[in-house]
Amino acid sequence: MAMNGQSGGLDAETLRRRRAVTEAETSLVALVTANPAAGEALSRLVHVIAAEAARTPRFAKALADALTADSEAAGTPAPARPRAAAKPRTRRSKGLLDPFAVYEVSGEPGLRARLTTLDADQLKDIIAEQGMNHDGAAMRWKTTSRLVDRIVERVQARATKGDVLR
Template sequence: MTVKKKLNALLREVIAEAEANPAFQERLAKALAADEKPVKAPVERKRQAKPTEHKRPSNRRTPAVLDPVQLARNGESELREALAKLDIEQLRDVVADYGMDPGKLVMKWRDADRIVDRIVEVARGRAQKGSAFLPPSETAETKASEPTLPLEDGNE
């Protein structure tokens, strides 16, 4: 006899006994109902955000209040002045929003001046990135136009 036939025979006997014996039928119903959990109807929830709005995940920080790279292009002093007006959480938002902490160390710092120094360092580097490919500045042009002195070598 196969497993399928054995199970069919067993269930037929259980059904026959349950129909003949009301006490067994009651115990069987209780045993089967004990494992079942009440099924709740699915509740439809209204969407909070509009389809065009993207809700930020709860583990994300708020967006930065300023662009440190743009301020660094205007000058380091302007960047430091703007950063001095921010509290430590806003500084951390700048660090997180502009990816200035790949090692996740700056976010643990508690000294605002230390965080400002890191932002200035990274922003200055990003502001100057690619400057080697730009046309030379006026100072480089003036140096190039200055006459150079001949080198002394033993040949006359």
Template sequence: MTEQSDSRPDGNGLLNAQVREAVEALTKLGASDPELAATLARVLGVVASEAARTTRFARALAKALTPPDAQTAPRPADRPRRSRRAPGVIDPFAVLAESGETGLRSSLSELGLEQLRDIVSEHGMDHDRLALKWKDPQRVIDRIVERVESRTAKGAAFRGRPEQPALRHDEAVGPAAEDSST
């Protein structure tokens, strides 16, 4: 086994003093509880020899034994992301709910291309990573309207549709039912 030496000039002296303190503490403990003192000595011996043999274990042991305040390295100052876009000028979901698709299209047509891209980015409507590259505002408007309608309609099967009357059990639906009734 190889021993790892401390790179500090007074490291060996400090280590020797700490070993003497540990021996004294184990000796005192041995006077009152020899079995516990022997067990602790064996555990410390095994841990020390494994740490000397395996640098990975030594690093993990050092990390586990450092106080939590010392483990948390100060993070570098957070830089704002370059790719952050401004929030959208309007909420397309609210506009669709208030004034329908035509109202949404007219509201979007009043905005510039960058403002439309902000809306696409804010609401995650660029699933294929193409919409933010488009130069034609009408294509971006079509994408926004398509995604807003799609997300608004999602789950409609579970909400029920009051405009469609429920079928009675005895009513048949479809052309196959018409053929069987004649």
């Protein structure tokens, strides 16, 4: 132990370290009293870490680096920033008609005729319900003709899927 020039006295750094250990011990005893399982587990954890740090200089240095304020400069990643609250997703209404059923009964002309009677939001409801927005673009479209074309295109693609194998 280092001496501060007085016989039998400890230097300030040694006293500070002993005080820190005593405070940690007091806190650990209080935890064991309040929650024995948690206190004993934490005690074992601290014991294993301290013993390994005393035995292995490389581990001691890594531990010191991890616990010091200068660790950010040493390349330790900064704590993650809290995420902004996500916008609540609005669910679209159920589609007014089943385009596959209409296509099966009336074909493409009948489907187009039925779809042209709907407004853009109603068409988007059908697209969303049937999973026809594969590229994410359709929900941004404003014109009903583009939306109708998308629905007809996807219905035809699904209706003829597998025809090559027949």
